[in-house]
Amino acid sequence: MYEQYIIHTKPENTVENGTVTGFQVGAKLPYYRGLGISMIEDVQLTIDGKAVAPENILVVLHGNTYTLKQMETEPEDRWEFGEVGTIKVLQPGGLVSGEHTVELLFNLRVSYMPVNAIRKYSKTFMV
Amino acid sequence: MYEQYIIHTKPENTVENGTVTGFQVGAKLPYYRGLGISMIEDVQLTIDGKAVAPENILVVLHGNTYTLKQMETEPEDRWEFGEVGTIKVLQPGGLVSGEHTVELLFNLRVSYMPVNAIRKYSKTFMV
């Protein structure tokens, strides 16, 4: 459900002050009402089969940037339904040109569900 | 349920024409309404940890003697609720005097149950 919409835009390198600090993808939350950020229990990104370390993932929502650690304690701000957020990966040099496969996984703690919803999608792009 | 009543009397050697042809135990069916014999899908007897071959087991009910094979095609005759039947084991020489452990298992195909009821009990006797 909503899995195929998880990765909204293809990976692009992140350039900050003229330096490539990593790469980023546009993403949507695969859940039908949006969710307070502290309930997004985990975001995992795998690039070409290799998992990115959690500390190298940032989530940017309507101008607010969160580390996964910071997300745990933010119940008020929400990832709205249909909102395009940005998942940033800190990886100096970013991605070399060519084919890359991205897998993005969301682990959502939805209170009325007996177990967390884990939803993921994988897609290959030319970067 | 009813398991502890499966073995009704302790094993005794069966003497026929002066020869010990095997041994036998008195038994009750562990089910609350009795059952047509063809629905007693299996009877297994283990003596001192060793399973008796199916062809060496006979079931005697109110004067009728059945091999396990014969039981498969007898729907009319019933093992009544609470009835003491006899499980005979063909084993020339029978049991030597001393301690013996008997395990008796019934596999019952009860139509309204999604899977067969398998009920067994094990007991040690001085023979």
Added chain:
Amino acid sequence: MADIKRGVSLYSFQEEYFLGKMTMEDCIAKAASFGANGIEIIGEQMVPGFPKLTDAFVDQWFGWMDKYGTTPVCHDMFLDFKKYKGYVMSQLDQLQSIIRDLKFANKLGCKVMRVIVSTTPELMELAAPYAEEYDVKMGIEVHAPWHIDNAWMKRHYEVMEKMNSPYLGFIPDMGTYTKKIARIIVDNFLRKGASEKIAQLVADSYEKGVMAEYIVGEVRSMTDKPIDIALAEQARHNSYTNPKQLLPYMNRIFHIHAKFYEMLDEDTEYSIPYNEVVAVLKQGGFKGYMCSEYEGNRHIHDAFVVNSVEQVRRQQLMLKKLIGE
């Protein structure tokens, strides 16, 4: 005189009968001694040579009824559609089996036959004319975890409406109103090695009305122990629904199985709120028999001597008060 009548299913005394401590006559006498003058039997359980009935047995049966002032009320029928391994009996053979039981019930003077829940609505439709012929009402047993308005029973209800026959109806088993999981069942699991903590969780959650799916899910997240999982699964096999659900169906209810697990005293069944249940039956104008169905025996007989007679005595006293005899 109260509209609701009292009876006992001799099933209740199965432990003593099985052990040879009570004969069928003893069972009937005990029921009568509690003022429960309706007698329900499982033919297969206590009538030797079932389904054959000898004239001698039939004479004796009615002799007992006279002697103890009792009335035959109901025969509980089973349908062995898996008589042979790997083979399911044809529908016409199944129908023959039902007719066999209708004749059996008729000969014993039972005006009601309990039909086992797995019987299909199609078969009930085919059997209805025979029910009329033998003057025996066929009631599909509404047994937990089924309930009177679930999908299976809806199909049965459609057949009842379509046939428009007074010979088809429901026999609600009061196990459907199990508000607390029987502690004798939980204790049995504990004797088999289930964990105290899981037992507490299952019993508490069940009583709160938590959906079985959630209980099983939570227990699975805590343990892999098969006996603990099996205990959690009890939440699927037991059920509690609001007895008010019977009200739209009262014209189709002519008999009740007064299932019980444990009478604590002469007023209280541990699991089933009989005060609620009987209040609804009165409100709905129920006029048939409530027959005791003691279910505790096989959950305790591994560890205790069963006293079915005392259990039935207590339940009958409770029913008498609740009915307002």
Added chain:
Amino acid sequence: MADIKRGVSLYSFQEEYFLGKMTMEDCIAKAASFGANGIEIIGEQMVPGFPKLTDAFVDQWFGWMDKYGTTPVCHDMFLDFKKYKGYVMSQLDQLQSIIRDLKFANKLGCKVMRVIVSTTPELMELAAPYAEEYDVKMGIEVHAPWHIDNAWMKRHYEVMEKMNSPYLGFIPDMGTYTKKIARIIVDNFLRKGASEKIAQLVADSYEKGVMAEYIVGEVRSMTDKPIDIALAEQARHNSYTNPKQLLPYMNRIFHIHAKFYEMLDEDTEYSIPYNEVVAVLKQGGFKGYMCSEYEGNRHIHDAFVVNSVEQVRRQQLMLKKLIGE
């Protein structure tokens, strides 16, 4: 004028909204165009900045209502009691969350609030005075596989009776009357690799009303494939009960979720026999709104372009005929 009123939960258009193909105004306009003048929303789904409501948004909301001749009817509330990992919110914090949603509903002119099924009866009792204060009726959603007389709902019913407040009641979700498992759900499983044979077995058995326990048991005896087992488990998550079951509770029913999976044409929902359901609601004298709740979207959007608008149009036409407008 017919007693039963028609509305749409904007949830129905979630696919198009999510993809940016429709705005909230478009959703309201479409509902109105089908003569469904009651508007239900999930605040969290479509109101940016929920739970805050700016004056500008509120003005716009009522502006839309005027423009399209619609009426705010219901806000669907959620209760995030697991906001922090490993921690369950205290009861008082949960109450605050409910009050927050009551205020939200009140500001948008909704006289009804859908309370999510996992909400405890104790919490409803605590919240009842606030429902009265904000003049918003709280209806616990009776969502499959729960049903209106099962254990959890019985406890809710007891609170309703105890509080004797017109502000507490039930919102039956018509998913409870799913007679056939949605073929779009089965097809989704087939796309994920489930076996044709298992799919057929599950769909047929479910339609026959076979208890989920038996369906899962049979499938497990045939295969170990996780996707096949998951398909069998659908029999646990779906449910069909006799809609007559609503009759004893009509005085507690003030709103209906007209859940649907697939409208085949303008008369037929594949899974849910709306003719049966509406007949019971009429018989019971229901006078509230039935709001379309299109559930098909997420079961087909992996393979098809969703057309929620056409689906809702068909359902509204069906409802109009059945209601007898």
